[in-house]
Amino acid sequence: MTLLVTGSAGFIGSCVVRQLIAETDEPVVSIDALTYAGNPLSFGPAADSPLHRFEHADIRDEPRMRAIFEQYQPRAILHLAAESHVDRSIHGPAEFVSTNVIGTMTLLQVALDYWRALPEPRKSAFRFQHISTDEVFGSLSATDPAFEETTAYQPNSPYSASKAGSDHLVRAWHHTYGLPTLMTNCSNNYGPYHFPEKLIPLMILNALEGKPLPVYGDGQNVRDWLYVEDHARALRLVLERGRPGETYNVGGAAERKNLDVVHVLCATLDELHPAGAPHARLIQFVTDRPGHDRRYAINFSKLESELGWRPQESFETGLRKTVQWYLDNPGWVASVRSGDYRHWLDKNYAQRASTS
Numbered sequence: 001m002t003l004l005v006t007g008s009a010g011f012i013g014s015c016v017v018r019q020l021i022a023e024t025d026e027p028v029v030s031i032d033a034l035t036y037a038g039n040p041l042s043f044g045p046a047a048d049s050p051l052h053r054f055e056h057a058d059i060r061d062e063p064r065m066r067a068i069f070e071q072y073q074p075r076a077i078l079h080l081a082a083e084s085h086v087d088r089s090i091h092g093p094a095e096f097v098s099t100n101v102i103g104t105m106t107l108l109q110v111a112l113d114y115w116r117a118l119p120e121p122r123k124s125a126f127r128f129q130h131i132s133t134d135e136v137f138g139s140l141s142a143t144d145p146a147f148e149e150t151t152a153y154q155p156n157s158p159y160s161a162s163k164a165g166s167d168h169l170v171r172a173w174h175h176t177y178g179l180p181t182l183m184t185n186c187s188n189n190y191g192p193y194h195f196p197e198k199l200i201p202l203m204i205l206n207a208l209e210g211k212p213l214p215v216y217g218d219g220q221n222v223r224d225w226l227y228v229e230d231h232a233r234a235l236r237l238v239l240e241r242g243r244p245g246e247t248y249n250v251g252g253a254a255e256r257k258n259l260d261v262v263h264v265l266c267a268t269l270d271e272l273h274p275a276g277a278p279h280a281r282l283i284q285f286v287t288d289r290p291g292h293d294r295r296y297a298i299n300f301s302k303l304e305s306e307l308g309w310r311p312q313e314s315f316e317t318g319l320r321k322t323v324q325w326y327l328d329n330p331g332w333v334a335s336v337r338s339g340d341y342r343h344w345l346d347k348n349y350a351q352r353a354s355t356s
């Protein structure tokens with residue numbers, strides 16, 4: 001029995017790998033192209049486990065994907081590899097379509113051929129699990145009900161459009177070819193090993209360096225926040241007990257306005273790292289993101305009632321753990337601050353005028 005995990009050196013994929021290696025005896029073969037977002041240091045203790053094998057490979061490389069399936073004979077694949085940052089998708093959408101849409105189709109084809117040739121009972125037990133986002137559902141007003149699995153797709157950014165495209169392909173491969181797929185649509189994750197281009201780690205690291213905390217627009221956009229370890233647990237549960245062909249929403253029951261998130265973060269930093277307090281003095285409103293979705297909210301009652309999952313971490317406890325992790329791990333932070341990262345900061349923030 002072996003599990004394949006794509007996007008394994010990224011934020012969520014590495015958490016899944018660390019959890020699997022810490023809590024199960026099953027071999028894990030992890031695949032990652034090591035783009036700017038992938039970092040083998042994120043495997044943490046799983047890096048040295050004899051149960052973990054890393055394959056440096058691109059999911060768009062079909063012969064390589066076929067060879068990996070052939071060699072390791074997995075019982076399932078958890079597909080997390082993607083370009084994942086909305087702001088980057090605005091600056092350069094092509095890579096998002098290439099990896100998220102073409103890459104997912106490549107994997108679906110390879111998995112389909114592999115699955116078709118499997119003998120029973122391995123064939124019935126095989127799963128292709130696709131990890132997606134709540135952003136495919138579009139934007140909510142303050143009073144709209146939360147996204148359900150049946151909510152119509154209305155993606156607004158190149159990122160969410162490319163994820164929506166991949167979701168539709170997964171659905172089609174199940175409906176047309178019978179591939180036993182599972183899909184999850186999750187809200188915003190946060191936690192350790194998060195690349196500092198996303199809101200929470202960017203704000204933590206800027207605050208520690210006394211740099212401005214750039215809040216887009218009026219800071220009233222709402223996201224639902226889930227601690228990454230809770231997401232990884234949900235993915236493992238869906239893999240073992242989810243019904244093929246189904247999709248499951250995953251959420252944190254923690255809707256927060258961006259400005260409130262930044263204030264809680266600053267207060268937590270004031271306590272855990274008093275040098276530089278009050279950190280909230282660094283908050284700066286900047287030009288908004290084009291097409292910025294106003295609110296995401298997720299109804300995960302299907303996952304709760306069918307499989308008994310709920311987040312274990314509250315936003316406040318999870319955020320505290322996250323801030324402490326960044327304080328304790330300057331080595332990891334230094335390792336991701338490559339030339340590419342500095343170039344990105346110039347590109348995304350240099351032209352954003354301060355509006356406060």
Ligand code: NAD
Pocket residue numbers: 006007008009010011012013031032033034035036037038039057058059060079080081082083084085099103131132133134163185186187188189190195
């Ligand atoms: P991430 O950007 O941190 O990691 C993505 C990983 O995929 C990186 O390690 C990168 O090197 C790898 N990758 C990119 N292109 C590749 C390719 N062509 N071949 C092989 N590997 C490639 O992203 P994340 O936050 O860990 O997200 C993982 C998945 O979860 C994505 O599919 C994302 O859409 C989804 N998701 C993320 C969130 C969130 O809040 N971060 C929420 C819901 C869903």
Ligand code: TYD
Pocket residue numbers: 085086087188197198199200202214215216217221222223258289
């Ligand atoms: P982000 O972490 O990029 O996730 P997503 O866009 O996928 O939800 O952004 C979360 C929210 O924070 C989003 O509303 C945009 C906002 N934001 C800022 O206000 N400033 C920033 O510097 C960043 C990166 C994000």
